Amino acid sequence: MAKLFWVEDQSHWIDRFSAVLKQADLDGEPNHLEVYKFPEAAKQRIAVMTDQHKPDLALLDAHMNGSDQAGFSVSRALLKKWPDLPILYLSEHSGTEIEEQAITQNDAQDFIAKHQRNIEAVLCWRIKAALKKRQAQQLGEQAGLRSGSLEIHTDSWEVFWKGVKLMNPHNPKRPLAPTPRKILRFLVERSPRPLSTEQIADLLEADLERFSYANYRQHIKTLRSAFDAAEGHSGEFSELCQQGRGIVTFGDAHAYFWKSDS
Amino acid sequence: MAKLFWVEDQSHWIDRFSAVLKQADLDGEPNHLEVYKFPEAAKQRIAVMTDQHKPDLALLDAHMNGSDQAGFSVSRALLKKWPDLPILYLSEHSGTEIEEQAITQNDAQDFIAKHQRNIEAVLCWRIKAALKKRQAQQLGEQAGLRSGSLEIHTDSWEVFWKGVKLMNPHNPKRPLAPTPRKILRFLVERSPRPLSTEQIADLLEADLERFSYANYRQHIKTLRSAFDAAEGHSGEFSELCQQGRGIVTFGDAHAYFWKSDS
DNA sequence: TAAGCTGGTGAATAATCCGTGAGTTTTTAT
DNA sequence: ATAAAAACTCACGGATTATTCACCAGCTTA
Known part of the structure; x- marks a missing residue:
């Protein structure tokens, strides 16, 4: 308050x-x-x-x-x-x-x-x-983003979901990979505005020639499974997404957006 | 000016x-x-x-x-x-x-x-x-440097890990070399923000032409082995790093950061 | 009903990063 | 001037990360 x-x-x-x-x-x-x-x-x-x-x-x-x-x-x-x-x-x-x-x-x-x-x-x-x-x-210069159960430390780039640190879904001992982390951050920052493939490419300072929509989708997949993993592979987060919260697809503009869970 | x-x-x-x-x-x-x-x-x-x-x-x-x-x-x-x-x-x-x-x-x-x-x-x-x-x-930022088990005397430039003074890993009788010490200090000062090769070069007042990422890596290697040596070559510190504490690679942007062990 | 589109998925490939050892140059101390 | 120390280069392998490809399902539209 x-x-x-x-x-x-x-x-x-x-x-x-x-x-x-x-x-x-x-x-x-x-x-x-x-x-x-x-x-x-x-x-x-x-x-x-x-x-x-x-x-x-x-x-x-x-x-x-x-x-x-x-x-x-x-x-x-x-x-x-x-x-x-x-x-x-x-x-x-x-x-x-x-x-x-x-x-x-x-x-x-x-x-x-x-x-x-x-x-x-x-x-x-x-x-x-x-x-x-x-x-x-x-917070001792520890700037952060917060949205519902999600917390992003914008300095160390650690991401916490319900207090659990998001890890790399392919290898739970390793942190989340850089590009997914960045994408998540941008999504949360711009929430609840959707970010198109083009906008993400711009924010990542990547060439649009290189960064395609397929690419974007892939990173979103990684993120969603990272969230799921943080909840113990219950698939709870995926469900949340389908209910229009969390990482949600926008419909027909090659875009996704972040919607807080609370 | x-x-x-x-x-x-x-x-x-x-x-x-x-x-x-x-x-x-x-x-x-x-x-x-x-x-x-x-x-x-x-x-x-x-x-x-x-x-x-x-x-x-x-x-x-x-x-x-x-x-x-x-x-x-x-x-x-x-x-x-x-x-x-x-x-x-x-x-x-x-x-x-x-x-x-x-x-x-x-x-x-x-x-x-x-x-x-x-x-x-x-x-x-x-x-x-x-x-x-x-x-x-x-002006307000000048504080003593201490982070978990690490302690840096900013005047004499001595570095202590768990109370043991860090020495040059190539020759345990000699102190840690200047550039690694500086790098460690910058990492700890900026912790937990990652420092890219570029930023380190700036801080060291070195030319980016001269100070490359390979270079940075080399100093990080020296530092890690110095920490290991301080623990009796147990490799304990290297493990710590792989778990995301101590001197950690950021995964992107040729950067490392310091994360306190406590 | 088929074609076209979007979004989800798994596997394969390409690109990149990181750690390492050995060698070379530059700097520093004697 | 010489030798030691420090700083820097280089090349390689393994691992991680990023990208691409192929395919499927669901939806909309012709």
């Missing part, structure tokens, strides 16, 4: 974004949103918060109630307590001195203009990215 | 920003700007760059010459060589799928809309902030 700490003085923005923020898929669970309309109230709350209330991310308006510095004072209070808390600004004053101060002096993780097309989506993307970056830092 | 790597396919943007970027006060010194108009040219350049040319920051356009993926392929080439290089996108397509891909999948440090008020200043602020963050991160 992602905990968001949000300070915003104008009700219409709160109305507009709160539902979006609550329902955004940040970590696969519902989010907890704590909103304050006044900087003072926010600061009082911060003063009494303990580590168990520690938010994962703060969203601030810089200019509030006529004061340029209102948001920054909240930021300082937060950073004093949790120096590594990522802070995003959400403001109407992009391109102004306020943005400059936020970015260059107040350790803002990001500064998002309220007036831009598709703002709800942009907000979610950026929050998600900030949380991901934060998590990567905390 | 801040080194910026910039890929932008439209001349008018280059004309508009290059003077600004060159003169921006990023670190008190004049900046070095390397601009490419074509993604292919940029990628070729990246392939031949060594660590001494390593840019401090990359500025990319995502959508170039009609392809959505052009900028991302440059990003991948850069990150492959320097996984920690901050990458900023400068694009006309904010709020679109391109921004989403950049932020959520391509580890963009930032995504800046070209069309916004005061764009020159915003660009400079954000570049400056990204550089600052990068620097702060680098």
Whole structure:
């Protein structure tokens, strides 16, 4: 559950974004949103918060109630307590001195203009990215991808399915071969968008002359049997695929995609 | 001197920003700007760059010459060589799928809309902030080296495995040779990320002309036998490696990585 | 109903990678 | 200057990985 700490003085923005923020898929669970309309109230709350209330991310308006510095004072209070808390600004004053101060002096993780097309989506993307970056830092640089029961360590390229490491189906003592690993990673990254043979070839930096659809299919086969092997050759994963989860074929575009099991 | 790597396919943007970027006060010194108009040219350049040319920051356009993926392929080439290089996108397509891909999948440090008020200043602020963050991160990374049963004294360069000092396998009275020691250190530092031949060559400040994969393998062999020797030539360490711990081959990209035994 | 397409499969082949030993060049120390 | 050490090259075999091929089943369309 992602905990968001949000300070915003104008009700219409709160109305507009709160539902979006609550329902955004940040970590696969519902989010907890704590909103304050006044900087003072926010600061009082911060003063009494303990580590168990520690938010994962703060969203601030810089200019509030006529004061340029209102948001920054909240930021300082937060950073004093949790120096590594990522802070995003959400403001109407992009391109102004306020943005400059936020970015260059107040350790803002990001500064998002309220007036831009598709703002709800942009907000979610950026929050998600900030949380991901934060998590990567905390895990000792062990960045990872996670989707349901699947976990990919993007540095060591180990893949875990329900906690079990995926191995090479032809030789269970060896790790999964490189190309299947890469393909799986791309599929999960782009999930739930399908990846065509062409796109995969591009991502693998392989020549389309060399990388054919037959080829792609073969690697998918390897992956599926690796999953099956991780479950003890029960064929459970293959079934899952046929039910439209896991590694699924797209229909008629030489494409596959990844669909989380949860 | 801040080194910026910039890929932008439209001349008018280059004309508009290059003077600004060159003169921006990023670190008190004049900046070095390397601009490419074509993604292919940029990628070729990246392939031949060594660590001494390593840019401090990359500025990319995502959508170039009609392809959505052009900028991302440059990003991948850069990150492959320097996984920690901050990458900023400068694009006309904010709020679109391109921004989403950049932020959520391509580890963009930032995504800046070209069309916004005061764009020159915003660009400079954000570049400056990204550089600052990068620097702060680098300073925080200096920690002692210890990984499972392995211990490296970074001052005296002695290496201990299970408390036993690693010696030169060809002549047990002599210490481990310098290059293997360095390689081991880099592997452990970057653990569990694999290091390709190219990356090792960069880290050793050796010419890629001189430092080949055969070479890398040779040093790995030396290291493995040094570990074995420290255990009394039992071959215990070699076994460990085959089980995916210790010094492990990555299976692809001519790379090895270090995986702690604990 | 047959032809055309997609997707799954097993086996065979081709390509690549990795470990190794022995030899050569370069660097370093005496 | 000389010898030892270190770094680097080269070539080979075995193993792993990637690709290709042939075939089948199911579905859609002519």
